[in-house]
Amino acid sequence: MNMRETFLEAAAEVLDTDANVAVVLADISAAQLAFAARKHPDRVLNVGIREQLMMSTAGGLALAGMRPIVHTFSSFLVERAFEQVKLDLGHQDVGAVLVSSGASYDMPTAGRTHQAPGDVALIDTLPGWTVHVPGHPEEARRLLLESIPGTGRVYLRLSAQENAKAHLGAGLQTLREGGRGVVVAVGPMLDRALEATADLDVTVLYTSTIRPFDAAGLRSAVEAAGSNDVVLVEPYLAGTSAHAVADALSETPHRLLSLGVRRDAEVRIYGEMADHDLAHGLDAGSIALSVKEFLR
Amino acid sequence: MTTDIKTGYEDLPRLISLMTGDEKHQAAAESTVDVLWVLYDRVLDITPENVREPGRDRFLLSKGHGPMAYYAVLAQKGFIHEEELADWTSAESRLGHHPDRARLPVAEISSGSLGHGLPLAIGTVFGLRAKGFRDAKVVTLVGDAELDEGSNQEAIAVAGRIGMPQLTAVVVDNSSATHGWPGGIARRFEVEGWTTRTVDGRDHDALHEALTTPHPDRPLAVVATVERKA
Numbered sequence: 001m002n003m004r005e006t007f008l009e010a011a012a013e014v015l016d017t018d019a020n021v022a023v024v025l026a027d028i029s030a031a032q033l034a035f036a037a038r039k040h041p042d043r044v045l046n047v048g049i050r051e052q053l054m055m056s057t058a059g060g061l062a063l064a065g066m067r068p069i070v071h072t073f074s075s076f077l078v079e080r081a082f083e084q085v086k087l088d089l090g091h092q093d094v095g096a097v098l099v100s101s102g103a104s105y106d107m108p109t110a111g112r113t114h115q116a117p118g119d120v121a122l123i124d125t126l127p128g129w130t131v132h133v134p135g136h137p138e139e140a141r142r143l144l145l146e147s148i149p150g151t152g153r154v155y156l157r158l159s160a161q162e163n164a165k166a167h168l169g170a171g172l173q174t175l176r177e178g179g180r181g182v183v184v185a186v187g188p189m190l191d192r193a194l195e196a197t198a199d200l201d202v203t204v205l206y207t208s209t210i211r212p213f214d215a216a217g218l219r220s221a222v223e224a225a226g227s228n229d230v231v232l233v234e235p236y237l238a239g240t241s242a243h244a245v246a247d248a249l250s251e252t253p254h255r256l257l258s259l260g261v262r263r264d265a266e267v268r269i270y271g272e273m274a275d276h277d278l279a280h281g282l283d284a285g286s287i288a289l290s291v292k293e294f295l296r
Numbered sequence: 297m298t299t300d301i302k303t304g305y306e307d308l309p310r311l312i313s314l315m316t317g318d319e320k321h322q323a324a325a326e327s328t329v330d331v332l333w334v335l336y337d338r339v340l341d342i343t344p345e346n347v348r349e350p351g352r353d354r355f356l357l358s359k360g361h362g363p364m365a366y367y368a369v370l371a372q373k374g375f376i377h378e379e380e381l382a383d384w385t386s387a388e389s390r391l392g393h394h395p396d397r398a399r400l401p402v403a404e405i406s407s408g409s410l411g412h413g414l415p416l417a418i419g420t421v422f423g424l425r426a427k428g429f430r431d432a433k434v435v436t437l438v439g440d441a442e443l444d445e446g447s448n449q450e451a452i453a454v455a456g457r458i459g460m461p462q463l464t465a466v467v468v469d470n471s472s473a474t475h476g477w478p479g480g481i482a483r484r485f486e487v488e489g490w491t492t493r494t495v496d497g498r499d500h501d502a503l504h505e506a507l508t509t510p511h512p513d514r515p516l517a518v519v520a521t522v523e524r525k526a
Binding site for chain 1 (some may be wrong): 341405411412415417419420453
């Protein structure tokens with residue numbers, strides 16, 4: 001099962017076991033949740049293709065004491081209804097678990113309309129959000145379950161790209177240690193970052209939770225490596241976490257290379273995801289070249 | 297028209313006059329004062345005692361700009377102290393030109409940006425339903441120009457199709473929508489399956505009757521017509 005299927009199965013289980021949870025949909029994935037909707041007609045709410053209403057409905061549910069899960073493609077979840085995210089959740093001081101699928105270019109033949117590489121940067125303009133970027137379906141499942149208790153605002157970003165193995169755990173996890181630099185791989189970028197740096201003497205850190213940013217984890221990794229060169233490899237807009245790295249290392253002169261989806265141009269190709277990886281310099285080979293150039 | 301003399305309504309102009317510095321929104325405040333009074337005086341089961349009960353009625357002020365009438369009614373009904381009105385919008389005050397529920401818990405929603413109250417009300421009805429509170433009323437007050445926002449069209453359609461007898465939308469119509477609503481505002485709601493009433497927004501008995509119109513299986517829209525915005 002991919003991340004989206006795993007999420008939908010886990011959401012149906014949560015609906016069965018937690019009477020406080022409601023799922024709000026805007027047609028996307030409604031067919032997959034039809035059985036759960038028949039079992040829980042008051043708590044599986046499909047408002048049709050109305051993303052503003054979907055997000056406000058989540059706000060209203062939370063105001064009434066429910067724990068809403070809101071799900072659609074990332075471009076519609078975060079971008080189309082952004083003021084509702086800002087006002088009907090954040091400004092109301094209530095929470096929800098927003099779960100996107102589609103990531104940056106999971107639907108490459110769909111073109112720009114179905115791409116939202118700016119989603120995490122947008123959420124990052126709002127205070128108090130937890131942002132999970134799982135790199136494996138089992139991480140997605142675990143992060144969803146961990147997001148249900150409480151009233152926090154959570155963005156869970158699912159992708160069709162994934163790593164071979166799950167790495168369950170909080171904060172920055174050290175997967176390899178080295179002395180020439182520290183590479184931070186986020187979510188689905190891990191396996192390619194490991195491949196790209198296989199012959200380099202660098203520390204490789206992994207996280208599936210990018211907000212809050214594990215500043216202490218980065219500082220201790222930089223200290224252990226004895227190098228102040230940091231490379232971010234993120235599956236959304238390049239540099240989205242650059243400010244978090246700058247804040248974490250504000251006491252330490254350092255250099256930073258931010259890899260991610262290009263900001264300088266709208267890539268207007270269709271093709272496969274691999275074509276987009278190449279176009280954005282996010283395939284293992286391009287990452288290797290970028291890192292070697294940076295550390296030279 | 298005002299049959300409730302000496303019940304507190306006559307206090308409202310004085311309370312409103314305690315708040316100054318928002319002349320831009322003066323008209324907005326005055327257009328809503330009668331609807332707000334009738335709601336809190338005769339329609340809603342919301343008191344300072346039950347205001348945090350999970351099954352209470354809800355009032356969502358969507359038209360959050362020009363909230364002087366709202367604050368005045370809340371003060372008159374004992375939800376906030378009258379003394380708070382005089383220094384409203386100061387850094388120390390919890391009363392702003394747009395209400396913030398994190399500062400003022402009696403406000404069910406933080407509002408000011410148009411097009412949020414009715415969609416939030418729908419989510420609140422869904423939530424109360426799921427919690428088993430099927431008798432709590434959810435009333436939201438919107439402006440006629442506010443209906444220009446597409447988010448309200450999304451909400452009107454879904455509430456009408458789903459039913460939602462708990463829900464009431466009060467539209468204070470001071471003819472301020474730029475392009476207007478051919479056939480009248482109530483028609484927008486009727487075609488989506490709402491029960492509708494259009495009444496004089498200054499007539500307390502007419503407002504009370506309209507706001508308590510039986511509407512089994514359907515949401516209720518009350519269009520309260522007031523004088524045209526100057």
